[in-house]
Amino acid sequence: xxxxxxxxxxxxxxxxxxxxxxxxxxxxxxxxxxxxxxxxxxxxxxxxxxxxxxxxxxxxxxxxxxxxxxxxxxxxxxxxxxxxxxxxxxxxxxxxxxxxxxxxxxxxxx
Amino acid sequence: xxxxxxxxxxxxxxxxxxxxxxxxxxxxxxxxxxxxxxxxxxxxxxxxxxxxxxxxxxxxxxxxxxxxxxxxxxxxxxxxxxxxxxxxxxxxxxxxxxxxxxxxxxxxxxxxxxxxxxxxxxxxxxxxxxxxxxxxxxxxxxxxxxxxxxxxxxxxxxxxxxxxxxxxxxxxxxxxxxxxxxxxxxxxxxxxxxxxxxxxxxxxxxxxxxxxxxxxxxxxxxxxxxxxxxxxxxxxxxxxxxxxxxxxxxxxxxxxxxxxxxxxxxxxxxxxxxxxxxxxxxxxxxxxxxxxxxxxxxxxxxxxxxxxxxxxxxxxxxxxxxxxxxxxxxxxxxxxxxxxxxxxxxxxxxxxxxxxxxxxxxxxxxxxxxxxxxxxxxxxxxxxxxxxxxxxxxxxxxxxxxxxxxxxxxxxxxxxxxxxxxxxxxxxxxxxxxxxxxxxxxxxxxxxxxxxxxxxxxxxxxxxxxxxxxxxxxxxxxxxxxxxxxxxxxxxxxxxxxxxxxxxxxxxxxxxxxxxxxxxxxxxxxxxxxxxxxxxxxxxxxxxxxxxxxxxxxxxxxxxxxxxxxxxxxxxxxxxxxxxxxxxxxxxxxxxxxxxxxxxxxxxxxxxxxxxxxxxxxxxxxxxxxxxxxxxxxxxxxxxxxxxxxxxxxxxxxxxxxxxxxxxxxxxxxxxxxxxxxxxxxxxxxxxxxxxxxxxxxxxxxxxxxxxxxxxxxxxxxxxxxxxxxxxxxxxxxxxxxxxxxxxxxxxxxxxxxxxxxxxxxxxxxxxxxxxxxxxxxxxxxxxxxxxxxxxxxxxxx
Ligand SMILES: [Zn+2]
Numbered sequence: 039x040x041x042x043x044x045x046x047x048x049x050x051x052x053x054x055x056x057x058x059x060x061x062x063x064x065x066x067x068x069x070x071x072x073x074x075x076x077x078x079x080x081x082x083x084x085x086x087x088x089x090x091x092x093x094x095x096x097x098x099x100x101x102x103x104x105x106x107x108x109x110x111x112x113x114x115x116x117x118x119x120x121x122x123x124x125x126x127x128x129x130x131x132x133x134x135x136x137x138x139x140x141x142x143x144x145x146x147x148x
Numbered sequence: 149x150x151x152x153x154x155x156x157x158x159x160x161x162x163x164x165x166x167x168x169x170x171x172x173x174x175x176x177x178x179x180x181x182x183x184x185x186x187x188x189x190x191x192x193x194x195x196x197x198x199x200x201x202x203x204x205x206x207x208x209x210x211x212x213x214x215x216x217x218x219x220x221x222x223x224x225x226x227x228x229x230x231x232x233x234x235x236x237x238x239x240x241x242x243x244x245x246x247x248x249x250x251x252x253x254x255x256x257x258x259x260x261x262x263x264x265x266x267x268x269x270x271x272x273x274x275x276x277x278x279x280x281x282x283x284x285x286x287x288x289x290x291x292x293x294x295x296x297x298x299x300x301x302x303x304x305x306x307x308x309x310x311x312x313x314x315x316x317x318x319x320x321x322x323x324x325x326x327x328x329x330x331x332x333x334x335x336x337x338x339x340x341x342x343x344x345x346x347x348x349x350x351x352x353x354x355x356x357x358x359x360x361x362x363x364x365x366x367x368x369x370x371x372x373x374x375x376x377x378x379x380x381x382x383x384x385x386x387x388x389x390x391x392x393x394x395x396x397x398x399x400x401x402x403x404x405x406x407x408x409x410x411x412x413x414x415x416x417x418x419x420x421x422x423x424x425x426x427x428x429x430x431x432x433x434x435x436x437x438x439x440x441x442x443x444x445x446x447x448x449x450x451x452x453x454x455x456x457x458x459x460x461x462x463x464x465x466x467x468x469x470x471x472x473x474x475x476x477x478x479x480x481x482x483x484x485x486x487x488x489x490x491x492x493x494x495x496x497x498x499x500x501x502x503x504x505x506x507x508x509x510x511x512x513x514x515x516x517x518x519x520x521x522x523x524x525x526x527x528x529x530x531x532x533x534x535x536x537x538x539x540x541x542x543x544x545x546x547x548x549x550x551x552x553x554x555x556x557x558x559x560x561x562x563x564x565x566x567x568x569x570x571x572x573x574x575x576x577x578x579x580x581x582x583x584x585x586x587x588x589x590x591x592x593x594x595x596x597x598x599x600x601x602x603x604x605x606x607x608x609x610x611x612x613x614x615x616x617x618x619x620x621x622x623x624x625x626x627x628x629x630x631x632x633x634x635x636x637x638x639x640x641x642x643x644x645x646x647x648x649x650x651x652x653x654x655x656x657x658x659x660x661x662x663x664x665x666x667x668x669x670x671x672x673x674x675x676x677x678x679x680x681x682x683x684x685x686x687x688x689x690x691x692x693x694x695x696x697x698x699x700x701x702x703x704x705x706x707x708x709x710x711x712x713x714x715x716x717x718x719x720x721x722x723x724x725x726x727x728x729x730x731x732x733x734x735x736x737x738x739x740x741x742x743x744x745x746x747x748x749x750x751x752x753x754x755x756x757x758x759x760x761x762x763x764x765x766x767x768x769x770x771x772x773x774x775x776x777x778x779x780x781x782x783x784x785x786x787x788x789x790x791x792x793x794x795x796x797x798x799x800x801x802x803x804x805x806x807x808x809x810x811x812x813x814x815x816x817x818x819x820x821x822x823x824x825x826x827x828x829x830x831x832x833x834x835x836x837x838x839x840x841x842x843x844x845x846x847x848x849x850x851x852x853x854x855x856x857x858x859x860x861x862x863x864x865x866x867x868x869x870x871x872x873x874x875x876x877x878x879x880x881x882x883x884x885x886x887x888x889x890x891x892x893x894x895x896x897x898x899x900x901x902x903x904x905x906x907x908x909x910x911x912x913x914x915x916x917x918x919x920x921x922x923x924x925x926x927x928x929x930x931x932x933x934x935x936x937x938x939x940x941x942x943x944x945x946x
Contacts, residue, residue, distance in 0.1 A: 048710055
């Protein structure tokens with residue numbers, strides 16, 4: 039496959055991996071701050087880069103059953119959140135294809 | 149050149165033979181006993197030839213050869229022509245010309261007579277008329293090659309007789325030729341005179357009716373060479389130099405020479421006078437002189453000006469010559485002055501020195517540039533166009549080095565070409581020793597060290613200029629290694645917050661420079677201690693390179709934030725950029741909203757910095773991912789890989805795109821390219837389609853697509869320094885491959901097992917051999933060493 043560069047983003051504020059500074063997303067792509075993750079507060083993003091997706095599995099969440107995949111930083115391999123593949127509740131459909139990043143796993147990066 | 153010239157024979161001419169023989173020893177190249185091949189005209193086949201006129205030129209006494217030889221020469225109806233030029237006055241002889249001599253060189257009484265060139269051409273086209281114009285000019289030309297030729301004795305010179313002038317039709321060499329006959333003949337005359345074939349030149353002048361140069365030129369030349377300064381300026385005017393600026397420049401150069409010669413001769417009063425009355429007034433106009441012509445007012449000429457007054461203090465001629473960088477009136481200084489002055493004179497009046505040879509050299513260079521497989525070692529012949537054979541080109545995969553456990557991303561030869569460093573996705577760097585077996589000139593490859601302390605895959609590697617150290621970076625971490633022992637001397641992991649893609653050494657080996665995606669460029673000393681950090685850049689660095697002359701740092705990178713239109717610092721530069729992108733095939737993305745920007749939309753830049761001042765000298769905006777940058781040996785050009793597939797050659801001095809190398813498919817990964825060939829005349833690049841692409845640097849012709857690494861891509865290529873036919877490639881297949889010419893087939897080569905693997909089945913063979921040899925060839929590191937099976941060696945790992 040060869041060497042690839044990590045993706046770097048344009049944005050007013052860039053969120054990246056707390057461990058290795060890899061860019062994940064920007065304030066422009068942030069949809070909501072009102073989520074909770076494994077480690078507390080989490081954010082919903084429309085788009086996230088530099089992550090590897092795990093296998094899909096069904097998880098019961100506070101808002102109902104979802105099919106989700108864990109996402110990992112492609113540089114340091116830390117698990118940083120998850121991606122919604124499918125929401126079974128009609129009201130939750132807006133989350134499909136979107137990403138959760140746990141606030142505890144990210145920081146503002148340059 | 150139609151009239152064939154043969155000697156008239158007469159016993160009485162004998163004394164001349166001895167003179168001739170003496171002459172031949174001191175002048176021309178043919179050795180004394182080597183007969184010169186002759187050519188004849190058979191007039192019976194050439195009705196146009198006016199035989200009567202030829203015969204009318206017969207000369208009673210100039211013959212030299214013995215009677216028997218004469219009979220041979222004059223038989224069969226040949227035009228028995230008096231050899232030798234017409235007596236072109238003994239004043240010409242005074243210039244060192246052997247005027248009135250026979251053509252060719254008499255080497256022995258029975259020798260053949262050297263004769264003129266192919267008569268058929270001219271006879272076919274032309275008419276031969278009796279020579280009417282006897283004026284020739286036998287002065288030596290600019291060439292310093294001219295041997296000294298003793299003046300021929302008067303009686304002999306008088307014996308020479310006129311040669312018939314030939315009037316070919318038209319003004320060109322051939323009816324369909326572009327070459328002006330007069331120009332050609334005059335260049336020929338210059339060459340002949342430079343070489344010392346003065347008699348031939350004289351004959352040619354008569355036969356063609358063209359003279360090499362006028363008496364005015366000779367007078368001018370003599371004035372310069374004999375230091376008759378008063379005559380020089382006037383001579384220039386006579387030769388057509390009329391404009392004030394040129395004359396002022398000439399006066400300036402003449403005065404300087406004069407001044408220095410006075411000083412050299414210890415004539416201080418005269419020197420001072422020259423300085424005050426001639427140089428000082430001109431000095432005021434120096435600015436104007438400088439504008440006139442850079443060629444004419446060379447740095448030497450002008451440089452002298454400011455230091456001229458101080459030269460008067462020089463303690464003696466030696467000191468003077470040293471201080472003025474001037475080699476004295478008896479050295480080449482007058483010759484140099486002459487060539488400077490000559491640049492002011494119309495070239496038709498005074499042919500630039502060595503003109504024909506210059507043209508031939510240009511033809512040679514052109515042929516070399518067109519030669520795709522050029523490896524530089526061939527001798528060049530004028531008889532045929534130069535062209536190297538593909539047989540000598542490294543088109544064959546000769547060695548496979550296996551040691552990495554994953555894709556190999558980059559490789560780099562040491563500057564001496566005796567080591568190869570490779571870096572991999574497996575987070576290791578390997579140093580390979582590539583020795584040459586003296587007797588066979590074959591390569592002996594051994595794995596020397598596996599550098600395994602990095603915790604990420606390796607992004608970049610770089611040899612120090614003296615090959616003592618190797619740098620590597622893996623994400624934000626940099627390591628400095630001792631190349632011989634493989635010891636890690638320093639780990640740097642605090643200062644860069646993002647991936648370090650740029651690693652390069654300062655040209656003087658005093659330290660190195662690193663550049664990262666964090667927009668930082670940091671300088672370090674030789675031990676890896678922090679020296680300084682540049683102000684944060686606009687770009688995230690994708691790769692860095694320092695020019696071999698150490699002056700410039702070239703960075704390729706991607707803009708960290710989009711620059712709004714109002715923020716654009718040089719609008720002109722941007723419009724230029726747009727034009728160039730179009731020509732580079734790099735298209736700007738369609739303007740979209742701010743939403744959903746992807747890396748594809750991000751602007752990339754090539755930025756050139758002054759390494760000392762750290763100022764941006766020039767930047768060029770391009771769209772689409774940039775992959776790698778290499779600088780040419782002369783520090784002038786940057787070779788940049790674009791992800792779209794193009795490889796682009798940029799001129800850093802003229803700040804423009806020079807050439808594009810196309811054909812490589814678009815890719816996703818970092819693929820590197822390099823200059824190749826003995827003189828950097830090739831461009832090589834890896835490619836994700838598994839081929840090594842090779843282009844002619846000058847013409848951009850893609851002429852090789854070498855296979856061997858498939859499946860998977862070729863990530864990097866590097867030409868071995870100092871080698872005419874050796875390069876290395878590495879790929880996703882985890883191997884490093886060395887490429888060389890196909891072995892020459894000897895008579896019994898079919899019987900003997902070939903030393904190296906054959907290109908097409910190399911991969912399979914290596915694997916099989918590798919499996920068989922696992923037990924014996926594991927290194928201490930547990931890495932399988934792969935090399936050409938017949939030359940595998942136990943690796944020394946520590
Ligand atoms: Zn990370």
